[in-house]
Amino acid sequence: MRYLDLIIKYDVTGPRYTSYPPLPYWENPPSQYEWPMHVDQGGVVDLYVHIPFCKNICHYCGCNRIKLCDENDLDKYINYLLKEWKLYRQKCLPLRINSLHLGGGSPSLLSVSQLDKLFGKLLKDLDKSKLKGSIEIDPRNASKLQLQKIFDYGISRLSFGIQDFDPTVQEKIGRLQTFEEVSQIFQQARMIGFEDINFDLIYGLPGQTVSRIEETFKQVVSLRPDTIAFYSFAFVPHFASNQNNILSSDLLQGIEKWKLLETGRNLLFKAGYREVGMDHYALESSLLFKALEGGNLHRNFMGYINHQVDTVIGLGFSAISTTRKSFIQNSKNFLEYYDLIDKGMIPFVKGHVKSDDDLKTESIIHEIMCKQKIKLNSIDVAKVQAFINDNLVKLEGDQVIILEAGKSFLRNICMQFDKRLSTIANNVTFSRTI
Ligand SMILES: C[S@@+](CC[C@H](N)C(=O)[O-])C[C@H]1O[C@@H](n2cnc3c(N)ncnc32)[C@H](O)[C@@H]1O
Ligand code: SF4
Structure with missing residues (x-):
């Protein structure tokens, strides 16, 4: 054929x-009593902290996020993240943190003092030189001071949301950011010392054409990020109502959509990137490529990683946690999330014990x-x-x-x-x- x-x-x-079984099939959650016991069997834990807030919601976004209407909401939320972490420390055997990942929404909305408060408590007593840390950065609201603070806490990996540099596409997806803005914050990150920087891009967005995506990739490879995630646009308006701002007649499908992928991929290969698993490309010097070569590539809800993870504790609204035996997902309702924590419960509402x-x-x-x-x-x-x-x-x-x-x-x-x-x-x- x-x-x-x-x-x-x-x-x-x-x-x-990103999990098996996928989330819609989860059917039998662990109890509040069983869950800490499953965590205890892991030894070390990877910590995922979900910051669900964004300044504005991009039309294409399929993540669990919410528009930040009141700056005070962020302070309140950080307090609850720390309360949730305290509950884990009370209910589980001593937890040894192996890595910390901040995702969202937009963790780059946190001010320097909010970062200090969060990292200061979570990473207390931890040897920074041993921490594997990463954070998702929206280049439109990141500053040099913030990046310096993140680096000083031992977080060494940044992931920038790029999606596409073409102004016509950006207009259609409700996200305007110039190449010059991204280039400036990227160079600042390099100067600070970040040696592991990822760019997120998407194919299949409204307004994309082969020639436009070609230009975007020429700009992307000129900066030489260490890794690139090139996702297929997941158009799921029944799940993400913000996607109703996108006309389905504006979307390429089948072979026409695949040509966008091929155009981007070929330019990446030409620039020296290698394919790593699904949707991911990496320079041979990157940690991710070395993990692939060394047979140590792993994957979880956050994407591909270069170390084996059995236990991930997800803190925050909608966050997912994993153990060898089971999964849980925290509430996606703020009132319920806060209320469960106030009652001294791990705030999950969904879960699955694997057969x-x-x-x-x-x-x-x-x-x-x-x-x-x-x-x-x-x-x-x-x-x-x-x-x-x-x-x-x-x-x-x-x-x-x-x-x-x-x-x-x-x-x-x-x-x-x-x-x-x-x-x-x-x-x-x-x-x-x-
Ligand atoms: C939490 S966001 C990244 C951080 C930050 N909020 C930003 O946008 O710069 C994670 C990534 O998910 C990807 N993403 C979001 N919605 C998507 C969709 N509907 N289909 C495919 N990828 C999507 C984007 O590439 C985005 O950069
Ligand atoms: S893509 Fe990033 S900035 Fe845009 S709405 Fe989603 S999480 Fe927020």
Whole structure:
């Protein structure tokens, strides 16, 4: 089959598999009593802190975020994050923090003194030189002083939200930021000493064309960020009502959308970037690429990471936490989130304790997403036969190897092993795989 026909064949809706089972399938949460015991079995923890506030909501955004209407809300929220952390320290055995990630929304809305308050309490008694830390930065509201403070606390990785540099596209997505603004804050970050900087970009946004995305990528590679996440636009207006500001007639689909991906990818390859798992590209000097080469690439709700993580504690509104045995998600309702903490409870409202079958599928999905191969003895080979026929994977020794051409279809390959998929009508909750 021609490659373009494969794009049409495999362009379906499906999960992104940042967890297994994916969130819409979670069914049996751990109790308030069980959850701290699951955390205790992990030894060390990775901490995720969700800052859900943004100055304005971008039309395309599918994240859990809310417009910041009153600056006081941020101070109140930080107090509750620290209360939530205190609850964990009371309910669990002593917690050893391995890494800290701040995501959102826009963590760069935090002032220098708010950063001081949060980091001062969370990272107390911690050896900064051993901390692995990262933070998502909206270049439109980041300052040199803020970045210096973040660096001084031992956070060494920044991720900038870029999306696209073209003014026509920016107008259509409700997010204006010039290349010059981004370039300035990027250079300042380099001067401070950040050696691991990521750019987020999206293909499939309204107004994008092959020639416009080409210009964006020329500008992106001129700055040489260490890694680039190049996401497919997840158009899910039933879940994110802000996306109703986007006309579906303005969106490219199927082969036309895929051409945007190919244009960006080819320019990245030409500039020396290598593909790392799904949606991610990295310079060979980057930690992420070295992790791939060393067989130490892992993935969780925050994306790809260069170390094994069994336990992630997510603090804040809508934050997700993971242990080997289970997942939980905190409330997405501020009043409920605050109320549960005031009652001395870990503020989760959803969760799932993994079955033995879930654990097996989770391990296969990890191999596909992080190693691009599967051990033959862990699967029924009939499940990959269609991909073998389409020259997207091959059998080699005791393994199924995903070929270069198959790397655009990792989600489709994972879906073959997902027994739960047929239980949600039409998979309406998920975005398209291309
Ligand atoms: C929390 S935001 C990044 C930090 C910051 N708020 C900003 O926008 O600069 C995380 C990333 O998710 C990606 N994203 C958001 N909505 C998306 C969507 N509907 N489809 C694909 N990617 C999306 C964007 O690339 C965005 O940079
Ligand atoms: S993309 Fe970033 S800044 Fe825009 S609404 Fe989403 S979280 Fe906020």
